[in-house]
Amino acid sequence: MAGLFTRLVDQQRKPCRFFINGTACSGRMGDTVMTALLTLNEHLRLTEFTSSPRAGFCLMGACQDCLVLQENGQRLRACSTLLQEDMRFVIPEQKR
Amino acid sequence: MRLQAPVIVGAGPAGIRAAQVLVQAGLRPVVVDEAAKPGGQIYRQQPDGFTRTARQLYGFEHGKASALHETARRMIASGQIDYRPNTLVWDADARQLHVTCDGKHDSIPYERVILATGATDRVLPFAGWTLPGVYTLGGAQIALKYQGCAIGRQVALAGTGPLLYLVAYQYCKAGAHVSAVLDTSPFPTLRQGVQAFAADASLMAKGVYYMGWLRARGVPIRHGVAAFTAEGTNRVEAVRWRQDGDSAMQSLACDALACGFGLRSENQLASLLGCDFAFDQQDCSWQPLVQPGGQSSRANVYLAGDGMRIGGADMAELTGMQCAYSLLQDLDIHCDKKQVAQLARRIVRGRKTRQCIDHMFAPPAHWLDAAEDDLLICRCEEIRVGEVRQMLREDPHSGLNRMKALSRVGMGRCQGRMCVAGVSMLLAHEQNIALSSVERLRNQPPVKPIPIGGAACKP
Numbered sequence: 001m002a003g004l005f006t007r008l009v010d011q012q013r014k015p016c017r018f019f020i021n022g023t024a025c026s027g028r029m030g031d032t033v034m035t036a037l038l039t040l041n042e043h044l045r046l047t048e049f050t051s052s053p054r055a056g057f058c059l060m061g062a063c064q065d066c067l068v069l070q071e072n073g074q075r076l077r078a079c080s081t082l083l084q085e086d087m088r089f090v091i092p093e094q095k096r
Numbered sequence: 097m098r099l100q101a102p103v104i105v106g107a108g109p110a111g112i113r114a115a116q117v118l119v120q121a122g123l124r125p126v127v128v129d130e131a132a133k134p135g136g137q138i139y140r141q142q143p144d145g146f147t148r149t150a151r152q153l154y155g156f157e158h159g160k161a162s163a164l165h166e167t168a169r170r171m172i173a174s175g176q177i178d179y180r181p182n183t184l185v186w187d188a189d190a191r192q193l194h195v196t197c198d199g200k201h202d203s204i205p206y207e208r209v210i211l212a213t214g215a216t217d218r219v220l221p222f223a224g225w226t227l228p229g230v231y232t233l234g235g236a237q238i239a240l241k242y243q244g245c246a247i248g249r250q251v252a253l254a255g256t257g258p259l260l261y262l263v264a265y266q267y268c269k270a271g272a273h274v275s276a277v278l279d280t281s282p283f284p285t286l287r288q289g290v291q292a293f294a295a296d297a298s299l300m301a302k303g304v305y306y307m308g309w310l311r312a313r314g315v316p317i318r319h320g321v322a323a324f325t326a327e328g329t330n331r332v333e334a335v336r337w338r339q340d341g342d343s344a345m346q347s348l349a350c351d352a353l354a355c356g357f358g359l360r361s362e363n364q365l366a367s368l369l370g371c372d373f374a375f376d377q378q379d380c381s382w383q384p385l386v387q388p389g390g391q392s393s394r395a396n397v398y399l400a401g402d403g404m405r406i407g408g409a410d411m412a413e414l415t416g417m418q419c420a421y422s423l424l425q426d427l428d429i430h431c432d433k434k435q436v437a438q439l440a441r442r443i444v445r446g447r448k449t450r451q452c453i454d455h456m457f458a459p460p461a462h463w464l465d466a467a468e469d470d471l472l473i474c475r476c477e478e479i480r481v482g483e484v485r486q487m488l489r490e491d492p493h494s495g496l497n498r499m500k501a502l503s504r505v506g507m508g509r510c511q512g513r514m515c516v517a518g519v520s521m522l523l524a525h526e527q528n529i530a531l532s533s534v535e536r537l538r539n540q541p542p543v544k545p546i547p548i549g550g551a552a553c554k555p
Contacts, residue, residue: 004229004331004352008270009152010244013145030145035243042331043228049478053330055228057475057514059235059242060137061130062216062362064509064545065226065475074547079238080130082143094330 003039004055019071019088027083034059034066034078037089044068044078046092053094101126101178102423103193103204105185105365106212108136109160109409110401110416112168114210117420119176121429126178126204128185128195134168136214136401137234138409140242141165153241155266156302160409180204187541188368196546208396208423211365212416213403217259217356218381220463221473221518224326225355233259233356237266246272248352252335254278254324256457257358261306268313275350276316278337280357280460283319292452299449322460326353357459359406360517364543367536369397375532378454379406380461381517382536388440390419391426398423406454411446414439461531464522473522474515476508481522488526495535496523509545512537 013028018036027036034056037044043053044066056066059079066078071088102118104111107129118125127134133141139154139161154161171177180197187194192203217232224230231239231247233255239245246267252275253264264277284292293300310317324337327347335353336345366384367373372393376383383405390398398419401412418439421431467473469482487503488494496519499505505519506512512519520534 004248005239005243005245006249006272008240008244008246008272010142010146010148028145030143030243032243035239035245039245047478052226052478053228054226055331057219057226057230057235058216058232059238060216061544062510062513063232063475067509079235082132 003041005035005038007039016083016085018083018086020091021089029083031083032079033068033076033081033083033087033089036083037068037078037091041091043094044091046094051092051095099123099427100205100207102208102210103128103206104210104212105129105193106136106214106401106403107131107134107168107179107181108212108214108401108412109139109164110212110214110403110412111136111210112164112171113413113416114212114400114420115171115177116167117417118424119171121424121431124176124178126180126206128180128183128193128204130182130184132181134172134179134181135161135165136409136412137238138412139164140238142242142244146244148244157409160413164413184544184546185365186543186546188365190369194541199547201546206396208398208426209369210398210400210416210419210423211363211369211403212401212412213362213365215359215361215402215406216513218358218360218459218517219355219514220255220357220459220521221467221471221515222323222325222355223468223471224328224332226472226475227326227328227332228330229328229332229352230326231352231354233257233263233354234359236352236354237263240266240270240272244270246270246352247354248332248350249273250275250350251352251354252276252278252348252350253354254280254321254335254337255356256281256459257356258303258453258457259356259358261303261310263354264310264315265306268310268315274310274315275348276318276335277310278321278324278335279317279319280321280463281319281457282340284456288452288456292449292456295445295449295452357517358454358457359402360513361406362403362513364511364539366392366397366399366403367539368541368543369394371397371399373536375536376405377532378451380459380531389422389425390415391422395426407446407450411443411450414443414446418443459517461521462525464518465525467522473518474505474508476510476514477504479503479505484519484522485526488523492527496520496537497535499523500537506537511539511543
């Protein structure tokens with residue numbers, strides 16, 4: 001699946017491993033969780049009421065659209081959290 | 097009596113310059129900021145490991161950005177300020193600010209507080225605005241500035257405001273493909289342009305430069321766009337739009353859309369602190385009342401930067417300094433009167449420039465007059481225009497806050513930040529009243545979601 005975000009410049013950074021639904025993926029040190037996820041994936045979560053895909057909106061911690069669930073049950077704001085080694089995310093599949 | 101350190105909320109251009117003035121007067125302010133590094137949104141610094149220069153990141157403004165970063169760095173390194181990064185102020189009362197940092201809750205007592213809380217994009221709803229691939233203009237800019245990424249491969253930009261052209265330019269320069277720039281404002285008339293040039297020639301020259309640069313590279317720019325929508329099933333696949341006077345929509349393939357209609361102030365803390373607000377016709381929104389020196393209606397609460405009034409980064413630096421001088425004067429600490437007067441003159445000039453900009457890029461007042469019932473107006477609670485209309489049929493004189501209670505519009509995680517502009521417009525149209533007659537959406541703590549932990553309760 002193609003991601004939403006495109007890496008353009010300054011991407012020669014150290015790789016950083018993380019997991020989406022148990023599958024190992026690779027981002028870069030200095031990526032936000034949002035960047036790491038959306039360069040590989042098309043969405044971050046499904047909404048509570050209509051299961052619509054969401055992928056963030058404001059990128060500055062205001063809209064809360066980019067909440068991502070972790071395997072430990074905690075949610076984090078993907079736009080304002082830097083990726084750390086071995087983070088584990090749960091992203092439900094979209095209805096197709 | 098020992099003087100309690102003034103507290104500054106926000107480490108953008110306003111907060112840093114305010115801190116600098118206080119430090120120069122011998123105080124050691126507490127500076128609380130949500131971000132990991134100072135700079136605010138406009139001069140946001142990239143995370144460690146990125147290598148672009150200030151010139152690459154901030155373009156024409158790189159000198160100002162570097163100067164601000166350097167000022168902040170020095171004050172932090174020398175311990176002249178008590179700097180608290182990664183810290184959210186989520187509530188405030190008459191004596192203390194309630195903060196959370198790394199999931200831990202704390203409170204910061206204060207006697208005087210400067211709010212330099214900045215702004216976010218003002219957004220208005222349109223069909224498809226919740227699709228993955230739709231971002232705010234500011235968000236699209238952050239993806240590039242902070243992460244070196246574009247929000248898509250083929251990016252369209254729509255809405256209005258100076259940011260529309262700046263982001264398009266920055267995306268093109270970084271190698272992204274910009275499909276189109278769709279401006280809801282009509283092409284600026286010569287008269288307005290001349291007025292704006294008279295107010296601030298270098299600012300306007302930059303705007304003209306961006307537009308010319310984009311045109312020279314064949315980026316389609318459309319003025320007077322009356323409507324636009326994002327199309328796609330699970331992500332953006334196209335943008336559709338129509339120009340004023342046209343009946344048919346035009347369509348353009350793209351995989352991302354950046355949108356925004358100027359900025360809106362982050363003033364929730366001013367509200368929680370009991371500052372008086374008034375409707376600001378120029379800003380088309382409720383703003384805290386402020387005296388010429390940056391004092392709010394509360395004696396110990398000072399306001400600066402975009403959180404006080406949208407004015408941009410240069411004005412934020414000036415108003416940050418100004419309110420710090422006001423604070424010093426209230427403490428009977430000597431200030432250079434000449435400098436204070438000069439600052440006031442520059443701020444008055446800046447306001448004039450802003451008037452021109454706001455006039456050229458006003459948000460479209462009738463954006464929602466013909467909104468379809470199925471248009472999602474509240475992103476968080478997924479409320480549609482039809483549900484609001486139904487609610488208003490049952491309760492025709494409901495104000496905005498009652499409407500929030502009854503329909504849940506504005507009650508979600510964003511606390512109305514993303515919907516208040518649209519909801520206010522809709523309510524004004526449905527009740528046939530002026531936008532200024534729509535009441536202000538009240539704010540509740542926490543101003544942003546915080547983890548409920550053992551220490552979540554106020555001490």
